[in-house]
Amino acid sequence: MVRAAVLHGVGEAIRVEEIELPAPGPGQVRVRIAAAGVCHSDLSLADGTLDQAFPVVLGHEGSGTVAAVGEGVTHVSPGDPVLLIWAPPCGACWFCEHGEPHLCAKAMDASRVPYARLGDGTEVLPGLGTAAFAEETVVPAAGVVPLPPGAALEEAALLGCAVTTGTGAVWNTAQVPPGASVAVIGLGGVGLSAVQGARVAGATVIVAVDPDEGKRKLAVEMGATDALEPGADLGKRVRALTGGRGVDHAFECVGRSATIRAAWGLTRRGGMTTVVGVGGKDDKVEFSALELFHFARTLTGCVYGSTDPARDVPRLVAYVRDGRVDLGALVTARIGLDGIDEAFAAMRRGQGARSLVIP
Ligand code: APR
Ligand code: ZN
Numbered sequence: 001m002v003r004a005a006v007l008h009g010v011g012e013a014i015r016v017e018e019i020e021l022p023a024p025g026p027g028q029v030r031v032r033i034a035a036a037g038v039c040h041s042d043l044s045l046a047d048g049t050l051d052q053a054f055p056v057v058l059g060h061e062g063s064g065t066v067a068a069v070g071e072g073v074t075h076v077s078p079g080d081p082v083l084l085i086w087a088p089p090c091g092a093c094w095f096c097e098h099g100e101p102h103l104c105a106k107a108m109d110a111s112r113v114p115y116a117r118l119g120d121g122t123e124v125l126p127g128l129g130t131a132a133f134a135e136e137t138v139v140p141a142a143g144v145v146p147l148p149p150g151a152a153l154e155e156a157a158l159l160g161c162a163v164t165t166g167t168g169a170v171w172n173t174a175q176v177p178p179g180a181s182v183a184v185i186g187l188g189g190v191g192l193s194a195v196q197g198a199r200v201a202g203a204t205v206i207v208a209v210d211p212d213e214g215k216r217k218l219a220v221e222m223g224a225t226d227a228l229e230p231g232a233d234l235g236k237r238v239r240a241l242t243g244g245r246g247v248d249h250a251f252e253c254v255g256r257s258a259t260i261r262a263a264w265g266l267t268r269r270g271g272m273t274t275v276v277g278v279g280g281k282d283d284k285v286e287f288s289a290l291e292l293f294h295f296a297r298t299l300t301g302c303v304y305g306s307t308d309p310a311r312d313v314p315r316l317v318a319y320v321r322d323g324r325v326d327l328g329a330l331v332t333a334r335i336g337l338d339g340i341d342e343a344f345a346a347m348r349r350g351q352g353a354r355s356l357v358i359p
């Protein structure tokens with residue numbers, strides 16, 4: 001039995017319960033969780049914005065130590081420090097074979113299969129196939145990437161989603177070149193990571209936008225050249241910083257049609273907007289057919305920062321080690337499994353960057 005934060009339905013309070021976690025089967029790994037970040041996607045799964053069946057153990061941004069490996073698992077052994085990957089590429093589908101492992105057709109398979117039982121025998125689902133809001137979890141072997149010894153294990157959890165997604169949006173999806181101008185809308189764990197990614201990419205103008213003053217301050221510490229409050233004249237203020245044109249690249253890190261539309265409006269003629277946020281299925285974005293021609297802009301979706309974990313995790317760990325990417329500054333709270341509802345509430349208010357659950 002292990003303690004886990006179980007959610008029984010939309011809008012319910014999370015209950016910390018003992019769950020029965022089986023030994024890892026063939027091709028699975030059991031991981032003792034060191035830390036798990038609270039991501040906005042967890043809140044969206046909990047509040048019904050994104051579809052989720054219940055009961056579920058959420059948490060998809062985790063790090064830990066291998067407790068046991070199932071038959072056939074050779075890339076990690078008990079005791080190894082590891083990062084959890086919530087969309088593990090299968091390596092064999094059309095997308096994986098065509099260099100787009102972040103779009104793997106099988107990446108979400110584990111999220112649909114119960115992985116443990118409650119005390120009364122009810123089957124529980126693993127949130128995004130990961131279930132990191134628990135003392136231990138069991139995941140597919142491909143969802144476990146070894147971390148080099150010496151990596152700060154708790155903070156490394158942030159590499160599981162926010163940092164990989166935010167930096168990957170800049171480096172992999174948009175491929176921002178040195179000297180570019182960039183706007184980042186929404187400065188949670190994901191947006192602040194996009195700011196850091198833009199700085200590392202060599203962007204010379206990095207405009208960070210968020211209603212929360214604390215977040216704007218953090219963004220400046222992480223490399224933003226300008227920090228602005230959203231508002232009706234945002235486009236005007238951004239054009240004033242970019243020779244009257246608008247930015248080359250905008251990153252929407254909120255997940256709402258209004259902010260997608262605002263991000264799009266900040267780009268120059270020929271500019272590109274990368275939508276990193278995950279919004280609801282009925283939240284529609286509008287633009288006119290004529291403006292598409294006139295501005296010749298690009299709008300693109302982005303899944304998991306277009307990451308290939310095998311390539312990107314070692315690169316990110318190296319950047320963390322040499323100080324180019326700061327994980328510690330993203331962590332604004334350390335909480336227990338019983339603090340997740342409060343972390344969700346703070347997230348709804350837009351307060352705090354990342355809360356790290358230490359189970
Ligand atoms: N303009 C700019 N920023 C805004 C606005 C707005 N109109 N409204 C809210 N925000 C800010 C919030 O203040 C907050 O700082 O957006 C930020 C969102 O951050 P988090 O809630 O911490 O979300 P995060 O975990 O970073 O995820 C961002 O990416 O992966 C997806 O599902 C995730 O859609 C979510 C997005
Ligand atoms: Zn996430």
Ligand code: ZN
Nearest residue numbers: 090093096104
């Ligand atoms: Zn695949």
